[in-house]
Amino acid sequence: MRPGLLFAGDAEARPAHALAERVTEDLGLSAVIDAMAAGDAFLAETARSVLLAAPPSPEDVAYRQEVLADCLREPDLVRELYELAGRALQAQRTAAGAVYFDSPETLLNQSIVTLTAYVTLLRDLRALAGRYRPRVSSTGFTQFFTLADDQFDDAYLASVTNRIAELSLDGNLLVSARLGAGNQSEGFAIRRPERQSRGLFRRNTTPKATYKLPYGDEAASRALGTLRDRMLAGLAISADRSARSVLAFFTALRFDAAFYLGSLNLHQALTTRGAQICLPSVLASPPPSSPSALSSSSALSSSSALSSSSALSPSSPLSPELTARGLYDPGLQLRLDEPVATNDLNADGKSLIMVTGANRGGKSTFLRSLGLAQLMAAAGTFVAATSFTTSARSGVFTHFTTDEDDSKTSGKFDEELRRMSQIADTIGPHGLLLCNETFQSTNEREGSDLARHIIDAMTDAGVTVVFVTHLHELAQACYDQRDRLPALFLRADRDRSFRLHEAPPEPTSHGTDLWHRLHHPAAL
Structure with a gap:
């Protein structure tokens, strides 16, 4: 028996992929989780679990959004x-x-x-359902309130109350048994005590054959205690099973309610800072194309992508959608009081987004905003944007630069290769791979050549790649062959507006900015 507020039907949550903790760190997801938790450890645990779980179906996302809309109208309910x-x-x-x-x-x-x-709490639940039933419209809450009425009606609660009264033995235990092999007792059955009639002619029901244990006979007391435990074992197990069944219902209800309460906390944290949020549209993924293997242990297929002007028709079955207006990084917004810079994205039918441009121009922030939006959209909660539409993805994966290995057992380039190998072994069809300065730890030619092979293998296997890089040789090669590999090219300019626009890559990352900052700070 489940509340059914997170999933329609019999669907269940699937665990996160093996690299989820790396995604959490790279995208700064902890800031979003902390805002959802608002100091409640269980809310934080729930938010992390739902955001990082394998994405549900688009139907389940829409189902959650309906429930969330009810929660937004009736926050006291959740x-x-x-x-x-x-x-x-x-x-x-x-x-x-x-x-x-x-x-x-x-x-x-x-x-x-x-x-x-539990009987008292179930009565409270039915009363709550009676108050809020006329004020909600989602399928999730309607079915939940119907469940509460059908399963926990007055007849059921009265029956449970009577059963509990019968279980309270008050120290008296009436049991029947029979003699088995070797004169051993067997076939224990607990009986209801006979009600003694009241009145002048009350019948004496005291057993004729009785035995009273002598005072201080510890061996007899232990034997009687063992016999009593044997007689109560089955009854105790049945009562415990019933209690656990109701507990499982309340445990699931607390988990479901925690996700929606966390979403309301996030809504308040962002809107009080003047930021815009929206409920996204999550569409079904396109059908897979011919299969292709990324590695010996990872077979991938299909087509998945981004773009602002597509070589494929937007209505093509192989063209997933990804469009955004006013997209921003919620983790950054939660650290600031004023609204942060936003970006628009109109992506359709592209397998690659290549992001180049000035240092400190907002490229990494854009990458985090896109990854967080995809996770939040798949979870069925609010997205940090004024509008966001995406096709369903199989998961979000990240490959960001990291510090050197403190143990000195391997170089930074080896560590990058090892992490990319783990991603190739884990990522699936319709996956979204976010790369931030990948393969910058080697020379440009070697890094560009290796990155291009990775991009080709991923996109051929149906993975969408978003690649932030200063490797001009890589970016230019992809741009020159954009007819073969449909790609969107975004660039951050040196005006430090932190906004990206569609533009071809340039052979500079504006290193002169750093030169002037170091040698002519007064001129800035």
């Missing part, structure tokens, strides 16, 4: 759900903390305490 589910988990922890030794009887008593608390 807060009450999160708080109610948290109370259920706290009730279980409190009951478990009161148990100092393990036995069937203590397990039974723990389950009774927990189930008693």
Whole structure:
């Protein structure tokens, strides 16, 4: 029994790919997670899990967006759900903390305490559903409230209450059994005690054959205790199973509510800084083309891409979409009070985006903004842009420059090759690969040649590549062959506007800026 607020139908979350932690570090995802958490460790854990999970289907993304729209209109709804589910988990922890030794009887008593608390919380859930049902319209909440009414109606809750009362033995245990092989007791069955009739002619139901343990007979007490545990074992297991079933429902509800509460926190953190956000459009990926292998352990296929003017028709089945207006890096915005620079992107039918231009011109920031937007769009939450449309991707992968290996066991170039090999072994069809100054640690000719082979292999296998580089030989070679390899070329100019525009690569990265900054600072 699941709340069903994150997935339509029986779909379940799939784990993140093996390089997800590297993506988190390269894109600065922690800043977004911290904003979603607002100091709550469980919200942070949930946000990280959902943002880095394997992307769900476009249908599930749209499903989440409907639920999120309801949460935006009724923010108290998601807060009450999160708080109610948290109370259920706290009730279980409190009951478990009161148990100092393990036995069937203590397990039974723990389950009774927990189930008693759950009945109260289920009544609160039904009351909450009654208040908010007329105020929501999403399929997710409609189905969830229907589940609450159908599964936890008055008859069910009354039945559970009666069962709990029967489980409370009050120290009395009536059991039937039979003698088996070797005169061993078997076939234990716990019986309901007979109700004694009240009145003048009350029948005496005291058993005729009784045995009372002598005071101080420890061996007999232990034997009787063992017999009692055997009789209670099945009942305790059944009660524990019931408690765990309800706990699993509340645990899933808390996780689902935590994601939407985190999204509301992010919404508030960005909008209070004057930034624009939107719910993106995530479209189905195009069908795969002929398969192609990237490595001995990674077979990829299909076509995936970006562009602002496409050699392919926008309606082509092999042309995924990627367009953005007012795109910015939310991690950067969360560190500043004033709005940051934004970029527009109209990409369609391209396998490669090559970004060149001035140092400190906003290239890396653009790369992070695009990667974060793709992750946030796939998760079904808000995107840091005024509008964002993308085809579904199989995952986001990053290859950013890193520091030298402190252990001195390998050089920086070896480390770059090793990370690229890991990506090739992991990335799948419709993957998005973001490269930032890749292969800058070697000479330009060798770096350009190697990068070009990587780009060709990735794009042939259906991977979209966004490549930020100062390797002019690489950028110019791709530009000269843009008819063979459909690509979009963006450039950051020296005006430090931090905005990119479509332009061919230049044979300089404006190193004169650094020269003047060092030798003629007064002239700047």
